[in-house]
Amino acid sequence: MTLYLLKRLGSAIPILIGVSIVVFITIKIIPGDPVASLLGPTSSPQARAELTARLGLDQPLPIQYLSWGAHLFQGDLGDSIAKHVPVLSLVLDAFGNTLVLATFAAVVAFVLGILLGGVSALRRGRVSAAISNAISLFSISVPQYSIGLLLIIYLATGAGLFPTAGMYDPINGGGWGDLFLHLVLPGVTAALVPAGIIARMFRSCVIDVMSMDFIDAMRSRGLSELRILKHAFHNTLPTLMTIAGLQLGYLLGGVIFVETVFSWPGLGLLVYQSITQRDLPVIQAGVIVSALAFVVINVVVDVLQAAIDPRVRA
Amino acid sequence: MSQTVQEIPARVASAEALRVDDLAVSFAVHGGQVHAVRSVSFHVRAGQTLVLLGESGSGKSVTARAIMRLHGRRAKVTGRVELSGREVLALSDPDVRALRGSRIALVPQDPTAALDPLRRVGAQITEVLLLHRAAPDKKAAQARTRELLRAVGIPDPERAYRSFPHEMSGGMRQRVVIAMGISCDPDVIIADEPTTALDVTVQAQILDLFAELQGRLNTALLMVTHDVHVAADVADLVAVMYAGRIVETGPAADVLKTPRHPYTQALLDALPTPQTARGELHAIAGSPPVAGQEFPGCAFADRCTHALDTCRTAEPRLVEVAPGRRAACPVLNPTEAP
Amino acid sequence: MTAIALPAVRTKRRRSRRLPVSARIAAGVIGLVVVAVLLAPVLAPHNPTQGQLGERLAGIGTAGHLLGTDGQGRDILSRLLYGGRLSLLSGLIPVLVAAVIGTLLGLLAGLGNRFTNGAVMRTLDVFYAFPAVLLAIAIAAALGSGASNAIVALSVILIPPIARIAETETARLRGADFMEAARASGARTSSIAIRQVLPNIAPAIVVYCTALIGLCIVYSAGLSYLGLGIAPPAPEWGVMISDLQQYTFTKPELLLMPALAILVASVAFNVLGDGLGSYFNVRQEVR
Ligand SMILES: Nc1ncnc2c1ncn2[C@@H]1O[C@H](COP(=O)(O)OP(=O)(O)OP(=O)(O)O)[C@@H](O)[C@H]1O
Ligand code: SF4
Ligand SMILES: [Mg+2]
Numbered sequence: 008m009t010l011y012l013l014k015r016l017g018s019a020i021p022i023l024i025g026v027s028i029v030v031f032i033t034i035k036i037i038p039g040d041p042v043a044s045l046l047g048p049t050s051s052p053q054a055r056a057e058l059t060a061r062l063g064l065d066q067p068l069p070i071q072y073l074s075w076g077a078h079l080f081q082g083d084l085g086d087s088i089a090k091h092v093p094v095l096s097l098v099l100d101a102f103g104n105t106l107v108l109a110t111f112a113a114v115v116a117f118v119l120g121i122l123l124g125g126v127s128a129l130r131r132g133r134v135s136a137a138i139s140n141a142i143s144l145f146s147i148s149v150p151q152y153s154i155g156l157l158l159i160i161y162l163a164t165g166a167g168l169f170p171t172a173g174m175y176d177p178i179n180g181g182g183w184g185d186l187f188l189h190l191v192l193p194g195v196t197a198a199l200v201p202a203g204i205i206a207r208m209f210r211s212c213v214i215d216v217m218s219m220d221f222i223d224a225m226r227s228r229g230l231s232e233l234r235i236l237k238h239a240f241h242n243t244l245p246t247l248m249t250i251a252g253l254q255l256g257y258l259l260g261g262v263i264f265v266e267t268v269f270s271w272p273g274l275g276l277l278v279y280q281s282i283t284q285r286d287l288p289v290i291q292a293g294v295i296v297s298a299l300a301f302v303v304i305n306v307v308v309d310v311l312q313a314a315i316d317p318r319v320r321a
Numbered sequence: 322m323s324q325t326v327q328e329i330p331a332r333v334a335s336a337e338a339l340r341v342d343d344l345a346v347s348f349a350v351h352g353g354q355v356h357a358v359r360s361v362s363f364h365v366r367a368g369q370t371l372v373l374l375g376e377s378g379s380g381k382s383v384t385a386r387a388i389m390r391l392h393g394r395r396a397k398v399t400g401r402v403e404l405s406g407r408e409v410l411a412l413s414d415p416d417v418r419a420l421r422g423s424r425i426a427l428v429p430q431d432p433t434a435a436l437d438p439l440r441r442v443g444a445q446i447t448e449v450l451l452l453h454r455a456a457p458d459k460k461a462a463q464a465r466t467r468e469l470l471r472a473v474g475i476p477d478p479e480r481a482y483r484s485f486p487h488e489m490s491g492g493m494r495q496r497v498v499i500a501m502g503i504s505c506d507p508d509v510i511i512a513d514e515p516t517t518a519l520d521v522t523v524q525a526q527i528l529d530l531f532a533e534l535q536g537r538l539n540t541a542l543l544m545v546t547h548d549v550h551v552a553a554d555v556a557d558l559v560a561v562m563y564a565g566r567i568v569e570t571g572p573a574a575d576v577l578k579t580p581r582h583p584y585t586q587a588l589l590d591a592l593p594t595p596q597t598a599r600g601e602l603h604a605i606a607g608s609p610p611v612a613g614q615e616f617p618g619c620a621f622a623d624r625c626t627h628a629l630d631t632c633r634t635a636e637p638r639l640v641e642v643a644p645g646r647r648a649a650c651p652v653l654n655p656t657e658a659p
Numbered sequence: 660m661t662a663i664a665l666p667a668v669r670t671k672r673r674r675s676r677r678l679p680v681s682a683r684i685a686a687g688v689i690g691l692v693v694v695a696v697l698l699a700p701v702l703a704p705h706n707p708t709q710g711q712l713g714e715r716l717a718g719i720g721t722a723g724h725l726l727g728t729d730g731q732g733r734d735i736l737s738r739l740l741y742g743g744r745l746s747l748l749s750g751l752i753p754v755l756v757a758a759v760i761g762t763l764l765g766l767l768a769g770l771g772n773r774f775t776n777g778a779v780m781r782t783l784d785v786f787y788a789f790p791a792v793l794l795a796i797a798i799a800a801a802l803g804s805g806a807s808n809a810i811v812a813l814s815v816i817l818i819p820p821i822a823r824i825a826e827t828e829t830a831r832l833r834g835a836d837f838m839e840a841a842r843a844s845g846a847r848t849s850s851i852a853i854r855q856v857l858p859n860i861a862p863a864i865v866v867y868c869t870a871l872i873g874l875c876i877v878y879s880a881g882l883s884y885l886g887l888g889i890a891p892p893a894p895e896w897g898v899m900i901s902d903l904q905q906y907t908f909t910k911p912e913l914l915l916m917p918a919l920a921i922l923v924a925s926v927a928f929n930v931l932g933d934g935l936g937s938y939f940n941v942r943q944e945v946r
Contacts, residue, residue, distance in 0.1 A: 025785030030797075037801045144933065148925040150877045152884050153900055153918030160911040220434035227389055227429070228422035228449050228501065238437055260790015264881055278793070279885055282800050294797045298789045305788075316439060317485040 008313065011320055015309050019302050026298045027079060030291055031072050037287065084292040089284040094292040098274065102296050104174060105266070105273030109258035111190045112197035112265075116254060119198065120205025121247075127206065128213035129236075139206065147203035151261075155196040155268035162192060172270035193269040197262045201254040212246040213239065245316045252308030256301040336405075338508045338541035339388070339425075340364040344400035346380075346387045354397070356615070357383045358565045360639075361400070365541040365558070367508065370531075372552040372573065373545045374588070375562030376609050381545040384562075385511045388543075389427055390417050405508045423453035426502035428512040432494035436486040443482030446470075446501050455505040469500040474530055492523035496530065503534060510535075513545045528554055549592055553577055561585050564610045564620035567639060571646030581648040583625045619650070627652050682934020685927040692924060696743035705734035707741040707894040719912055727913050729902055735916050742894035743920065745806065749888065749895075750876030750924070752810050757817035758868050764818065765825020765860070766852045769833070780826065786819040795878065799887040809879055809888035817871060824867055828860035862939035870932030873925040880921050896921050 059065050063074055078084070084094040120143075127139040159171045169191050216222065216239045225235050263275030270276065274293050281289040313319045346358040358380040365371045373381045387398050390409055402409040404425055409417065421427075429435045437445055446466040447459070456462035463482075470478035473496040486494055495515060502510055512531065516524035532555060535542050546552060552559050556573035561584065569582035580586045587605045607624035610616070618633040619625070625632065629652055639647045642654040678686075695702060704723065715732040719725070726735040768779035786794070795812040802808035832838055832855075841851050880897030882888035889895040891902065899917035907914060 021781065022785055022788050025782070026788050029785060029789070033797055033801045036798075144929055145926060148873055148877070148922060148929045150880060150918065150921045150925065152881060152897075153914070153921065156900070156904060156907055156914055157911075157918065160907060160914075220429065220431060221437050223391065224427070224429055224435035224498075225437070226421070227391055227427040229418045229420070229452060230422075230448075231418060238440075241439055242437070256790060257792075260793035263792060263796065264884070267885065275793075278796060282796070282885060282887060285800075287801065290797050290800050294789065294793055297793055301790060302788050318438060318487050 008320060011313050012310055015306055019306055022302055023299070026295065026302070027076055028072070030295055030298075031075055033294075034075075034287070034291060035068070079295070084295070085288040087281075087286055087289050089281070089286040089289075094288045097277065097289060098292040098296050101272060101274040101277040101293075102300070104271065105259060105262060105275065107174075107186075108190065108193055108197060108262055108266070108271055108273055109255060111194040112258050112262070113201065113251070113255045115194055115198035116201035116205055116258075117251065119202040121209055123202065123206035124209030125213060128210045128217070131214075140210075143203040143206035143210075145203070146199045147207070149199050149203075150264075151196055151200060152264040152268055154199060155193065155265055158192050158196055159268070174272055193262075193265045193271050196268070197258060197265040200261075201258060205250055205254060208250045209243065209247065212243045212250075216242045241315075245312045245319070248308050248312050248315070252304045256304050259300050259304075260297045336367055337364050337403075338367045338369075338405055339543065340401070340403040341384075341388065342401040342403070344384065344387055344402065345398070346383050346392065347397045349395045349397070356565060358387065361562075361565075361567055362639075363558075363560050363567065363570060365509065365543055367541050368535065368539045369557045370535065370542040370544060370555050371558045371560060372556035373543065373560050373562055374547070374549065374552045376547055378609060379562040380565040381547075381562055382513055383565075385427070385513050385543065385545055388511065389421055389425060391427075419453070422449050422501075422507075423455065423505040424507050425509045425511065426505070426507040428495075428498055428502045428510060428515045430514040431518045432498040433486065433491065433518070435498055436494060438486055440485075441482070442484050442486060442489070442497050443467075443470075446497070446504060449501055449504050453505045465504070466500075469504055470497070472503070473497070473500045473534070474526075475500075490523075491519050492526065495519060495523075495527055499527075499530065499534070503538060503540070506538060507540060509541045509543065511543045511545070514547070515544070516551065517546075517548075524551075531555060549577070549588055561588070564614070564616070566620070566649070568621070568650070569646075569648040570639070571643070571648075575643070575646060581642050581646065581654055582650045583627045583653060584621050585648075587624070587626075678938050679934045682931050682938070685930035685934065688923065688927045689931065692743060692927070693747065696740055696747060699737075699740040699744065703734070703737035703740045705737040707733065707737040708892050709733065716906065716910055716913070718910070726916050727910070729899070729913065730906065735899070735913060738894040738899055739896070739916060739920055742896050742899060742917070743924075745889050745893065746876060746880055746896040746921070747924065749806060749810055749813075749879035750872050750928075753813035753817055753879070754868050754872050754875050756810070756814040757821050757871075758864060760814070761818045761821025762825045762857075762860075762864060764822040765827075766829055766856060768822070768826045769829025770848055770852055770856065776826075779822070783819040783822055786816070789816075791816040792878065792881070795882065796885065796887060799882055804887050804890050806889045806893075809882045812882070812887075813875055813878055817875065821864065821867065821871075824863055825860055828863050829856055832856055832859055862935075863941045866932055866936045866939055866941050869935055870929050873928030873932070876928070877921060877925050880917075 063071055066074075082095055084098070086092065087094050087097055090097065123139040123143050127136040127143070130136040162169055170189050171192065174189050175185050219242075222235060222239060225238060230238075259274075262271075262273060263278055265271065266273045266275035267279045274297065278290050278293045281287070281293075309319075341364065342362050344358060344361040345356070347354045347356045361380075361384055363371060373384065375381050383392075386392055387396075388402050388404075388409065390398070390402075390412075392398060398410060400410070404420060407420070409420065412420070436442065443463065443466050446469060447456075447462045450456045450462040450465055451459065456465050467478045467482055470481050475481045475493060475496050481489065481493065481497065486497075489497070495518075499515075502512075515531070516527050519527060528551065531542065531544070534540070542555075544551070544555060552573060558571065559573045559576045560567045560570040561576070561582065562568070563584050569576060569580065569585045576585060577589065580589060591605055605624055610620055614620075616622070616636070618631075618635055619628070619637050622628045622632045627650075632652065637649045637651050639649040640651075640654070640656070642648045648654055699707075704725070711732040713732065715728055715730055719727045721727060724734050724736070726739065728734055729738070764779055764783070768776045771779070795809075795816045798812035798815055799809050802811060838851065838855055841855050846854075879888055880895070880900070883890075883895050883897030884901045886901070889898055891898050896917040900914065900921075903910075903914040903917070
């Protein structure tokens with residue numbers, strides 16, 4: 008198991024290097040001369056050449072990448088153009104808030120998705136299954152930004168049930184209760200799409216498992232349907248882990264719309280604000296941090312899978 | 322080692338473990354009913370082995386599953402299935418569950434697929450023992466599981482107990498499944514092609530194991546196979562199935578030596594003998610019937626070398642052709658007009 | 660112990676011959692929407708980009724403005740009709756681009772040697788490590804706003820999943836008899852790819868891409884909503900949502916219009932994808 012863990016961690020390294028290359032390339036495809044935009048249009052050619060040399064921009068691309076990568080490895084992601092603070096602390100603070108929202112949404116999505124998918128797999132051909140299929144299909148098609156706005160309209164302003172923006176109440180806020188109230192609307196909004204995806208994947212997984220021979224073999228040994236379902240569920244866990252990892256990763260990177268709509272002070276909102284200000288270092292750092300989180304999640308998923316499924320460990 | 326029923330009078334005298342009367346199974350499919358099995362009747366006594374012999378698709382597995390009432394809602398099952406005196410088709414669901422695995426056990430074709438891949442082998446056997454209260458507590462069940470693993474000839478029962486299915490060989494897995502089958506000392510064991518998925522050498526070992534266990538436990542064994550050799554090896558009685566019906570039945574030695582139905586004859590003719598060179602197999606001409614195909618007369622008529630015009634109009638019935646033997650071919654077994 | 664060699668009877672794997680009713684309805688809806696946006700110049704009652712400030716924020720059902728007007732007095736129905744052109748196109752084009760490139764990559768990986776396969780698939784793994792939406796946003800932000808940049812960004816993030824499906828399907832065919840036969844007859848790999856493999860992997864890719872169009876419509880409108888795609892004042896559904904968002908509390912029903920348009924289009928493509936999936940007997944989950 009330890010060996011497996013080490014192997015899995017090792018295989019993540021090339022991926023991370025690849026990720027850094029892709030981000031480096033996105034920096035390089037930015038149209039326009041970065042030096043010119045730093046010094047302004049009236050700067051002299053000499054001043055530009057000087058800065059170009061100082062920033063190492065006259066070096067060949069691989070060298071530029073290596074020096075950029077070395078900074079990256081030390082956690083130096085540069086300074087925010089708009090806020091003049093190190094990008095990393097800015098991004099990590101925001102990422103923490105996103106993690107709260109994404110985790111909450113993932114839990115909601117999971118409960119909902121497993122219910123919907125389970126009903127639709129186990130009650131096939133019945134009305135209840137058709138209804139859950141329709142709900143899942145609908146929820147994967149929903150644009151989050153508009154559903155979020157609608158929830159604000161009807162549940163927040165209409166019924167006055169939940170706050171519409173932020174993470175804590177600015178006046179007498181703070182504490183878990185307040186956080187929870189603020190989480191409900193963005194959390195549910197963010198959960199909708201993953202819930203639909205989980206439902207659909209879980210459905211086909213349950214159908215696959217239930218059609219496996221050992222289910223029937225358990226029946227032939229006299230096990231009750233409930234007990235068979237328990238063992239069947241156990242057999243869906245490896246797949247479920249994969250789905251969970253994918254969806255949590257998706258949420259970490261995908262809540263940008265939700266955060267924007269609900270002014271949730273997370274990575275998405277930060278990236279959105281940085282778009283308006285063309286604060287590219289922040290956007291890059293945001294992408295790197297969430298890609299890193301994604302890779303970590305995948306490793307965790309694989310390890311959990313190995314813990315559940317002896318065939319993976321082998 | 323084929324024996325006739327006559328040679329073992331003790332078994333013949335023993336109680337009837339399983340009796341099937343006029344069993345029919347049909348499935349609701351797109352646009353109608355498929356009759357997979359019709360008018361199947363036979364009985365097996367304790368200690369006896371009945372082999373259901375037939376080509377793929379002839380309805381052997383459907384029959385076996387119907388006996389255990391394992392067919393889903395889309396299947397319509399009629400007739401009678403009597404298990405040690407209980408009418409299985411009339412029981413409530415919980416009562417049937419109580420029988421499955423305890424009074425009647427199924428050894429499936431593919432032992433690999435029949436085991437839960439995520440749980441240790443020992444736990445899966447223990448579960449069955451506890452479920453049917455064949456052991457007073459967990460400890461006893463675990464001890465009994467080890468005993469069972471030894472009884473089915475697994476060399477290192479302790480290790481097998483802790484193994485996951487994928488860590489064992491096919492033959493060992495089949496032994497595990499057999500151990501599970503005999504765990505509650507059932508009256509009837511149904512083995513559905515228990516050796517098809519195995520290597521030839523392992524096949525023989527497993528068949529020997531069945532013979533040995535049966536001798537010890539005095540269980541009735543219903544073995545399903547498409548392999549005439551297996552039938553010759555283990556059967557006391559044979560029932561040959563074709564297109565969902567039994568076409569010939571009787572003591573194995575007699576049926577396999579002097580078949581009274583053209584289909585049984587064709588099966589035997591198709592066997593390779595020491596004289597026939599490789600690749601010179603006498604395959605039965607024509608193709609077996611497609612699922613759900615209906616025949617006005619004898620289902621075998623299109624492939625039968627003895628077929629007469631009358632065969633295609635009237636459906637032949639299974640009639641006694643010799644003491645203890647029945648066949649469904651009036652051409653080979655003419656009866657005097659009444 | 661030789662088993663008698665008897666042919667097995669297998670009931671043919673059933674393939675539903677007809678597209679499910681739900682998918683037909685979805686196809687009908689898509690057809691209607693496409694016709695409506697093509698006929699926008701005929702159907703639209705007003706100029707989509709010029710409004711009358713005097714008529715701003717008219718409610719739904721107002722005479723002359725069936726679906727009301729926005730904050731600048733522009734007719735929402737007209738904007739929806741014209742905007743649909745951009746929204747549908749920017750949902751369709753990235754999928755088409757990604758389908759072509761992704762299929763080529765998948766064929767390359769699936770038919771190539773171990774080295775080619777490894778190079779392509781490991782590169783795709785890197786792209787899988789990014790949250791797709793965020794990567795699209797980063798690329799679009801780096802390139803600057805504009806419809807074509809959004810399309811490039813979306814194409815990039817859609818390539819890896821399509822390539823992976825193409826590779827899986829191709830790999831599945833590798834051992835097939837007809838492939839061996841083609842190879843034995845000396846056919847070139849490229850001709851095998853086009854004649855033998857492509858027709859066989861096409862259904863899976865078509866099914867996947869159909870559903871992907873629905874997703875891509877949502878994403879591209881999302882980019883516009885964030886100010887990264889199509890720029891105002893051009894009518895586009897995402898732009899409209901972003902315009903109308905400030906009236907969430909006063910005129911929520913106006914906001915509902917572009918939101919519903921996106922929802923209907925996206926649901927329709929997803930339903931059609933599902934239906935095609937059961938028609939071709941392939942099942943895939945988008946994302
Ligand atoms: N659930 C079902 N629905 C419809 N038809 C079925 C079903 N199960 C079995 N059949 C049909 O019943 C027929 C008999 O099948 P069965 O599995 O009993 O064959 P078999 O004799 O066991 O063959 P094999 O050697 O392949 O196991 C087949 O033609 C099959 O297509
Ligand atoms: S009844 Fe006729 S067709 Fe059928 S097996 Fe006998 S001879 Fe052949
Ligand atoms: Mg069978």
